[in-house]
Amino acid sequence: MKMHLDEKIWLTISFGIIMMFMFFTGYQAFALDMAPPSNKEIIDPQKVDQTAPFDKPGVNKIGESEYEVVMTLQAFSFNPGNFEVPAGSTVHFTLTSKDVVHGFEVAGTNLNAMVMPGHIQKITQKFNKPGTYLVLCNEYCGAGHQAMSTTITVK
Numbered sequence: 017m018k019m020h021l022d023e024k025i026w027l028t029i030s031f032g033i034i035m036m037f038m039f040f041t042g043y044q045a046f047a048l049d050m051a052p053p054s055n056k057e058i059i060d061p062q063k064v065d066q067t068a069p070f071d072k073p074g075v076n077k078i079g080e081s082e083y084e085v086v087m088t089l090q091a092f093s094f095n096p097g098n099f100e101v102p103a104g105s106t107v108h109f110t111l112t113s114k115d116v117v118h119g120f121e122v123a124g125t126n127l128n129a130m131v132m133p134g135h136i137q138k139i140t141q142k143f144n145k146p147g148t149y150l151v152l153c154n155e156y157c158g159a160g161h162q163a164m165s166t167t168i169t170v171k
């Protein structure tokens with residue numbers, strides 16, 4: 017079977033494009049470490065209270081306008097809840113669930129994470145604008161799901 021020259025050219029171009037996409041995706045995922053971060057850090061969900069850093073949930077100042085928030089999510093609350101940080105702070109959240117899958121969504125920001133038992137979720141956000149930010153659980157987690165909320169106050 018004889019192939020037309022145009023056909024060969026277009027086949028080569030489309031194969032080249034596929035290889036290029038695969039190369040970039042692989043490069044981003046492995047060389048730049050941009051692969052989805054799930055399943056990276058695990059924890060025994062039965063022993064969250066005894067496992068560092070979750071044995072001491074809370075807000076820690078770790079630098080000039082930089083905070084670490086170690087938080088557990090459980091039916092139907094966030095621990096710590098209703099905390100404050102100064103405006104301009106960069107906050108590194110370290111999250112895990114003590115029971116079922118919960119959500120961590122902060123209204124008015126891009127923060128939106130799924131928090132699963134057995135996994136440690138890390139997410140960072142800079143809070144520039146003062147105000148009270150509503151924190152919501154956006155994964156259905158049981159009878160009290162719609163009441164599962166707290167706030168972050170930025171001053």
Ligand code: CUA
Nearest residue numbers: 153155157161
């Ligand atoms: Cu926790 Cu919905």
